Amino acid sequence: MSAVLDSHGHAHDHEDHHHGPPAGLMRWVKTTNHKDIGTLYLWFSFMMLLTGGVLALGIRAELFRPGLQYWNPEFFNQLTTMHGLIMVFGAIMPAFVGFANWMIPLQIGAPDMAFARMNNWSFWLLVPAAGLLVASFFVPGGATAAGWTLYAPLSTQMGIGMDMGIFAMHIMGASSIMGSINIITTILNMRAPGMTLMKMPMFCWTWLITAYLLIAVMPVLAGAITMLLTDRHFGTSFFNAAGGGDPVMYQHIFWFFGHPEVYIMILPAFGIISHVVPAFARKQLFGYASMVYATSSIAILSFIVWAHHMFTTGMPAAGQLFFMYATMLIAVPTGVKVFNWIATMWRGSMTFETPMLFAVGFIFVFTMGGFTGLILAVTPVDIQLQDTYYVVAHFHYVLVAGSLFAMFSGVYFWLPKWTGHMYDEGLGKLHFWCSMIFFNITFFPMHFLGLAGMPRRIPDYATQFADFNAVASVGAFGFGLSQLILLVVVLKSIKGGAKAADNPWEGAEGLEWSVPSPAPYHTFETAPHVK
Amino acid sequence: MGVATSCRKPLRLITGLALVAVAGGALAAVVDMPGGPSVRQINLTAPVTIIASQIYDLHLVMLAICAVIFCAVFGVMFYSVYAHRKSKGHKAATFHESTSVEIAWTIVPMIIVIVMAGLATKTVLAMKDTSNSDLTIKATGHQWKWGYDYIKGEGEGISFYSTLATPREQIDGLAEKGVNYMLEVDNEVVVPVGKKVRILTTANDVIHAWMIPAFGVKQDAIPGFIRDTWFKADKIGTYRGQCAELCGKEHGFMPIVVSVKSEADYSKWVGEQKKLMAAKMDDPNKQWTQPELIARGEKVYAAACVACHQATGKGMPPAFPPLDGSKVVTGPKDNQVALLLNGRQGTAMASFKSLSDAELAAVITYTRNSWTNKAGDMISPADIKSARGWDSAKLTQLSAKAP
Numbered sequence: 001m002s003a004v005l006d007s008h009g010h011a012h013d014h015e016d017h018h019h020g021p022p023a024g025l026m027r028w029v030k031t032t033n034h035k036d037i038g039t040l041y042l043w044f045s046f047m048m049l050l051t052g053g054v055l056a057l058g059i060r061a062e063l064f065r066p067g068l069q070y071w072n073p074e075f076f077n078q079l080t081t082m083h084g085l086i087m088v089f090g091a092i093m094p095a096f097v098g099f100a101n102w103m104i105p106l107q108i109g110a111p112d113m114a115f116a117r118m119n120n121w122s123f124w125l126l127v128p129a130a131g132l133l134v135a136s137f138f139v140p141g142g143a144t145a146a147g148w149t150l151y152a153p154l155s156t157q158m159g160i161g162m163d164m165g166i167f168a169m170h171i172m173g174a175s176s177i178m179g180s181i182n183i184i185t186t187i188l189n190m191r192a193p194g195m196t197l198m199k200m201p202m203f204c205w206t207w208l209i210t211a212y213l214l215i216a217v218m219p220v221l222a223g224a225i226t227m228l229l230t231d232r233h234f235g236t237s238f239f240n241a242a243g244g245g246d247p248v249m250y251q252h253i254f255w256f257f258g259h260p261e262v263y264i265m266i267l268p269a270f271g272i273i274s275h276v277v278p279a280f281a282r283k284q285l286f287g288y289a290s291m292v293y294a295t296s297s298i299a300i301l302s303f304i305v306w307a308h309h310m311f312t313t314g315m316p317a318a319g320q321l322f323f324m325y326a327t328m329l330i331a332v333p334t335g336v337k338v339f340n341w342i343a344t345m346w347r348g349s350m351t352f353e354t355p356m357l358f359a360v361g362f363i364f365v366f367t368m369g370g371f372t373g374l375i376l377a378v379t380p381v382d383i384q385l386q387d388t389y390y391v392v393a394h395f396h397y398v399l400v401a402g403s404l405f406a407m408f409s410g411v412y413f414w415l416p417k418w419t420g421h422m423y424d425e426g427l428g429k430l431h432f433w434c435s436m437i438f439f440n441i442t443f444f445p446m447h448f449l450g451l452a453g454m455p456r457r458i459p460d461y462a463t464q465f466a467d468f469n470a471v472a473s474v475g476a477f478g479f480g481l482s483q484l485i486l487l488v489v490v491l492k493s494i495k496g497g498a499k500a501a502d503n504p505w506e507g508a509e510g511l512e513w514s515v516p517s518p519a520p521y522h523t524f525e526t527a528p529h530v531k
Numbered sequence: 532m533g534v535a536t537s538c539r540k541p542l543r544l545i546t547g548l549a550l551v552a553v554a555g556g557a558l559a560a561v562v563d564m565p566g567g568p569s570v571r572q573i574n575l576t577a578p579v580t581i582i583a584s585q586i587y588d589l590h591l592v593m594l595a596i597c598a599v600i601f602c603a604v605f606g607v608m609f610y611s612v613y614a615h616r617k618s619k620g621h622k623a624a625t626f627h628e629s630t631s632v633e634i635a636w637t638i639v640p641m642i643i644v645i646v647m648a649g650l651a652t653k654t655v656l657a658m659k660d661t662s663n664s665d666l667t668i669k670a671t672g673h674q675w676k677w678g679y680d681y682i683k684g685e686g687e688g689i690s691f692y693s694t695l696a697t698p699r700e701q702i703d704g705l706a707e708k709g710v711n712y713m714l715e716v717d718n719e720v721v722v723p724v725g726k727k728v729r730i731l732t733t734a735n736d737v738i739h740a741w742m743i744p745a746f747g748v749k750q751d752a753i754p755g756f757i758r759d760t761w762f763k764a765d766k767i768g769t770y771r772g773q774c775a776e777l778c779g780k781e782h783g784f785m786p787i788v789v790s791v792k793s794e795a796d797y798s799k800w801v802g803e804q805k806k807l808m809a810a811k812m813d814d815p816n817k818q819w820t821q822p823e824l825i826a827r828g829e830k831v832y833a834a835a836c837v838a839c840h841q842a843t844g845k846g847m848p849p850a851f852p853p854l855d856g857s858k859v860v861t862g863p864k865d866n867q868v869a870l871l872l873n874g875r876q877g878t879a880m881a882s883f884k885s886l887s888d889a890e891l892a893a894v895i896t897y898t899r900n901s902w903t904n905k906a907g908d909m910i911s912p913a914d915i916k917s918a919r920g921w922d923s924a925k926l927t928q929l930s931a932k933a934p
Contacts, residue, residue, distance in 0.1 A: 156674020314758035320541035328644040371597040452572035453744035458783030464568040
């Protein structure tokens with residue numbers, strides 16, 4: 001990857017004919033500027049992260065001790081369900097779209113996203129969707145309590161909160177598809193002259209592939225939840241055996257969406273890490289081409305492994321064997337990525353500012369989630385561990401220590417470019433160490449609970465599980481509070497701080513570092529030339 | 532600010548908090564649950580079937596392979612983190628891309644995962660082989676209890692429900708929690724030791740999952756479909772698990788307990804069950820009075836209805852409507868009878884036709900004359916018997932018409 005700026009031809013100033021953003025609230029409502037929209041996405045997802053986090057703390061408070069303390073079981077199920085839905089659809093996915101909005105035009109030398117008005121629309125759709133999700137707690141019967149997977153026929157029993165959830169997900173799906181179309185069009189058509197696909201920054205590559213995944217699978221989810229809706233209200237029997245349907249069909253359709261969804265939430269994270277590690281190792285990414293191929297392989301394989309979420313539904317031995325082998329194959333391209341990052345670090349000249357700490361932390365802890373994924377891929381072991389806390393530990397290792405830590409890394413990496421100020425390095429490091437330590441205190445004991453047979457989604461448990469649950473709850477509150485440090489860091493950096501240079505990082509490469517910090521409202525109105 | 536100085540303080544705080552939490556938990560002096568989880572258990576449950584022990588070993592082998600790879604990979608990474616620092620004056624090398632290295636780190640992991648999957652293949656096939664069983668038991672998931680029917684083999688015809696036996700006071704923290712807290716039932720599944728038991732699973736309402744970790748068994752119970760799994764317990768004892776698939780409000784409160792007995796003890800148990808079942812049958816000629824029906828109905832209500840409609844009869848609207856003041860319960864008898872026999876399509880209200888005539892008559896009479904409901908009438912078992920003869924069109928019409 002060598003997106004080196006050609007200094008000829010585009011060096012005219014930014015001031016003379018540019019106007020700044022309009023003032024006031026309407027700037028944000030009407031904006032079509034990719035940087036404004038990126039900012040909106042990032043703030044929105046941070047608020048959803050805090051909302052989902054509060055729900056998680058409600059879960060961990062109840063589970064601190066055996067017995068029923070705070071919630072009735074129905075509300076507990078609402079907490080686990082909405083925690084999952086809000087984190088997946090409200091926090092992780094929009095946050096990556098926020099990164100895409102900010103960084104893709106800057107990285108490929110484009111003046112904005114391809115469809116600027118649609119961009120505005122795809123963000124503002126999220127707000128009513130999130131409103132529906134949160135408001136569903138307050139309708140009769142409360143929010144949906146069928147688990148974030150909304151398995152039929154349990155989901156056909158729920159009250160109106162379920163319909164609000166379905167509607168919210170339809171809206172969010174539409175938003176995601178519009179965002180993806182925008183990203184694909186921007187990347188394929190608006191790269192600066194000279195930037196061939198194989199010179200494109202890794203973050204753009206991972207997002208290009210992610211956007212294709214989104215377009216392929218979001219309609220599948222929409223289909224599944226629409227069938228659910230008609231089963232609930234219009235007398236169809238897609239998932240009702242009494243009417244000739246099949247409850248397991250819901251799971252097949254859901255996971256045909258759900259497994260690529262897992263990679264939708266991790267591939268852009270891989271992209272961010274592939275920028276941060278070379279920058280702070282002051283050394284080129286070891287294998288750019290193999291990273292691109294590995295990302296593509298993961299995306300393709302993600303379509304043929306969905307039923308590994310369903311080993312206990314009772315599929316034929318041939319099915320179990322196929323999905324076991326296919327799933328284990330994913331370890332190969334994922335391994336290639338990890339080896340590549342480590343080879344990039346090897347014999348580099350490393351410094352450990354906060355972005356690098358989060359990146360190294362990501363590689364270390366995400367890989368642990370990868371190993372538990374490998375163990376879960378083995379069908380007989382999976383049958384023993386399916387729907388236990390081992391699975392909860394596994395997917396939090398890849399989603400929190402994976403996606404979320406990579407996003408933290410990206411925030412610290414690009415914050416100087418966004419705000420024009422350096423962030424508080426001391427607080428940043430504190431945020432990293434608190435997150436890292438509390439994360440492991442929260443989720444590592446869950447492996448033991450799962451191995452010992454504690455099912456997920458239960459509000460009360462055998463007293464023998466008590467100690468590890470107590471430890472996990474203490475960790476969860478620590479982890480939750482640690483995230484307020486990030487808020488402080490970001491607010492401080494917006495308000496002031498040391499002025500950031502155009503390129504504040506010694507080893508960072510790419511077009512985004514060729515524009516001033518903060519990035520002007522309009523950038524690359526004349527395309528740069530890339531050699 | 533260096534890494535070392537910035538992390539010292541939070542570290543001390545965290546270890547302190549963790550110690551407090553562990554110490555607090557240990558005060559309760561919990562002991563291991565026989566056949567269930569041990570205190571602070573950190574590995575899979577001790578296996579008592581061949582399948583469970585294969586799973587146990589598979590997991591350990593996988594863990595060991597992963598641990599070796601983990602140490603090797605992160606040994607390299609952390610050595611690099613330690614040695615290749617700018618602060619130590621390390622200059623960045625410029626190497627990148629090496630076809631041979633990249634082929635090697637693709638091929639070697641590929642071989643490792645194929646070996647791993649190969650090790651598991653035999654167990655996958657063995658788990659699926661449910662043929663030649665000595666005893667077949669059907670486990671039916673209900674919201675929120677398990678029903679068991681002994682279908683084939685010694686004990687054929689035995690049938691019972693199995694519900695959580697942990698007293699409410701223990702759950703609410705008003706009484707000390709017992710050693711089997713949450714994993715104890717009123718009626719245990721009893722099977723003979725050393726015999727191949729085939730478990731058929733199905734469900735009455737939503738998906739449940741039947742699991743016993745010590746047997747290495749977990750099988751979803753899917754409404755409208757029958758799935759199967761098997762185990763052959765090698766050791767006499769009691770083994771515990773619980774529903775593993777989210778099935779609604781009381782998902783956490785429907786445990787599964789299997790008691791493995793010697794062949795002689797098993798035969799004895801079968802004999803006792805048969806006698807009990809005969810004794811439990813209501814005398815078909817008994818003439819019931821209204822107070823008798825209400826007293827009996829209260830017990831049926833507590834076992835079959837209370838989870839949704841609540842002891843107060845107030846239900847949990849909108850999914851579980853109140854019975855107190857309900858138009859169905861205070862309206863014409865036939866509608867309520869039809870609703871209980873037929874259930875109502877598209878709602879959580881299932882058919883309760885598996886209850887006996889006397890039980891249905893009793894519970895209907897009870898609901899019509901409890902809380903603020905003062906119908907004053909009674910339904911006799913004979914009414915139920917004749918209603919069972921209604922054709923499905925009439926049942927559907929009456930149960931749907933009930934307002």
